[in-house]
Amino acid sequence: MSLKATLVDGESKRSSLGAKPVENPIRLGAVGLGYRNLANVLPKALTYEEYELAAVCDKRPEVVEHAVSDLDAKHGVRVCGYTDCDQMISEQQLDAVAVLVDVDKQVPVACRAMEQGCHVMMEVPVAYSIEHCWELVTTVERTGKVFLLMEQLRYSGYIQAWRKIVQSGVIGKPLFVEGEYFDDKPDAFFQDGSGRFYTPQQAQDNPEARPTWRHVAPTIGYLPHELSPLLHVLEDRVVKVVGMSVRDRSYRYENVKRADIQVALMHTEKDSILRMAVAHTVPGISRGELGTHWHHIKGTEGVLEWNRSSKGQCLMWVDGWQLDEPLEVPWKVARADASEQVKTSGHGGVDYYPLACFADAVLRDMPLEFDVYKAVETAAPAIMAAASIEQGSMPLELPDFRPGPHRKPGRMPG
Numbered sequence: 001m002s003l004k005a006t007l008v009d010g011e012s013k014r015s016s017l018g019a020k021p022v023e024n025p026i027r028l029g030a031v032g033l034g035y036r037n038l039a040n041v042l043p044k045a046l047t048y049e050e051y052e053l054a055a056v057c058d059k060r061p062e063v064v065e066h067a068v069s070d071l072d073a074k075h076g077v078r079v080c081g082y083t084d085c086d087q088m089i090s091e092q093q094l095d096a097v098a099v100l101v102d103v104d105k106q107v108p109v110a111c112r113a114m115e116q117g118c119h120v121m122m123e124v125p126v127a128y129s130i131e132h133c134w135e136l137v138t139t140v141e142r143t144g145k146v147f148l149l150m151e152q153l154r155y156s157g158y159i160q161a162w163r164k165i166v167q168s169g170v171i172g173k174p175l176f177v178e179g180e181y182f183d184d185k186p187d188a189f190f191q192d193g194s195g196r197f198y199t200p201q202q203a204q205d206n207p208e209a210r211p212t213w214r215h216v217a218p219t220i221g222y223l224p225h226e227l228s229p230l231l232h233v234l235e236d237r238v239v240k241v242v243g244m245s246v247r248d249r250s251y252r253y254e255n256v257k258r259a260d261i262q263v264a265l266m267h268t269e270k271d272s273i274l275r276m277a278v279a280h281t282v283p284g285i286s287r288g289e290l291g292t293h294w295h296h297i298k299g300t301e302g303v304l305e306w307n308r309s310s311k312g313q314c315l316m317w318v319d320g321w322q323l324d325e326p327l328e329v330p331w332k333v334a335r336a337d338a339s340e341q342v343k344t345s346g347h348g349g350v351d352y353y354p355l356a357c358f359a360d361a362v363l364r365d366m367p368l369e370f371d372v373y374k375a376v377e378t379a380a381p382a383i384m385a386a387a388s389i390e391q392g393s394m395p396l397e398l399p400d401f402r403p404g405p406h407r408k409p410g411r412m413p414g
């Protein structure tokens with residue numbers, strides 16, 4: 001069944017950003033055929049009428065062969081498979097690519113694709129170096145291509161509600177904002193050349209099982225899932241950060257060379273304090289629909305809080321509302337205005353929005369609310385928190401990625 005991916009159905013304006021206008025559907029190539037592309041982008045590209053899946057690519061030949069034959073067998077869709085993204089782009093006349101590769105390699109792949117004329121969707125958490133953030137910003141500015149970071153929680157129902165509440169001033173000035181992402185991902189840390197994953201226990205007896213990119217990544221590096229929605233609520237950006245960590249080898253999995261938990265304490269431009277933490281090697285209490293995430297905002301006049309466990313409820317409390325106890329509010333991840341199609345799109349009904357926003361930008365010239373500056377502003381605080389940890393928890397200032405008197409668009413700083 002063909003479905004639409006758009007938030008502005010009926011608009012027909014063509015994009016003037018690319019080297020050539022993009023005709024509907026967008027000819028899409030998928031790069032990096034791991035779990036997320038296979039489970040999210042590929043099925044959606046086959047379903048939404050704005051997309052045509054033209055080619056797939058992974059550096060592992062076995063993974064490519066498997067994806068190509070699977071698409072044919074299960075969907076009757078024939079696509080070309082590649083192990084080299086540059087070759088795929090030059091041979092396939094693609095309009096866009098979805099880049100979902102190892103996080104420390106995403107930005108170079110995405111930037112080369114933009115230089116070759118493609119619009120790009122890319123997954124969280126952007127990058128693990130400030131240099132890559134700059135490379136991304138300046139390439140988007142120079143090429144004029146559409147770039148969308150596919151962080152999806154910022155589109156959720158409760159985040160839309162919290163944004164309105166904060167903007168209305170009901171809870172006063174936001175003072176203290178918290179976010180947590182506590183998950184146990186035992187299958188994510190070791191992989192062999194064919195793409196098969198191993199648990200830390202299995203990896204101990206298997207020399208073919210090599211550490212994945214999740215070992216390269218600092219634990220705190222996965223902050224964009226918290227910063228993207230919460231900075232959207234606050235309409236703010238982080239200017240200073242301090243990071244703190246337990247030892248850099250897991251207590252739970254001896255052969256995982258990664259801290260079990262890292263915390264970032266951040267100060268924003270509008271004078272709020274954020275405390276955010278990430279743990280990907282220890283199980284966390286389930287937080288209802290959000291599962292492994294948790295969010296909280298304390299203002300001068302009130303509080304907004306996602307449920308602390310699956311037994312609880314989302315809470316709202318406002319001083320002066322004569323409340324002995326906080327209000328229990330049935331906020332959801334899915335938006336109340338979403339269709340059934342959207343509500344079943346994945347991650348509680350929010351996986352639809354990145355693909356819809358991207359299609360609207362590429363086909364209909366709609367501006368992206370979540371632009372490249374906001375995207376790197378979700379990643380740079382995590383990168384600087386990791387740098388702070390390396391420097392004994394020294395406070396570090398964040399660069400300002402927006403162009404201005406200090407930097408022309410398309411130019412690197414300094």
Ligand SMILES: NC(=O)c1ccc[n+]([C@@H]2O[C@H](COP(=O)([O-])OP(=O)(O)OC[C@H]3O[C@@H](n4cnc5c(N)ncnc54)[C@H](O)[C@@H]3O)[C@@H](O)[C@H]2O)c1
Nearest residue numbers: 032033034035036037057058059060100101102123124125
């Ligand atoms: N938004 C979400 O909810 C969500 C959920 C899961 C993962 N993600 C993100 O999606 C991305 C992919 O995650 P994953 O779990 O699928 O990872 P994965 O490690 O399973 O897959 C990455 C794939 O990229 C391939 N690859 C690496 N470098 C390449 C290159 N230069 N060219 C072609 N292929 C290359 C690897 O061989 C691998 O198959 C990551 O950024 C991750 O953080 C986001």
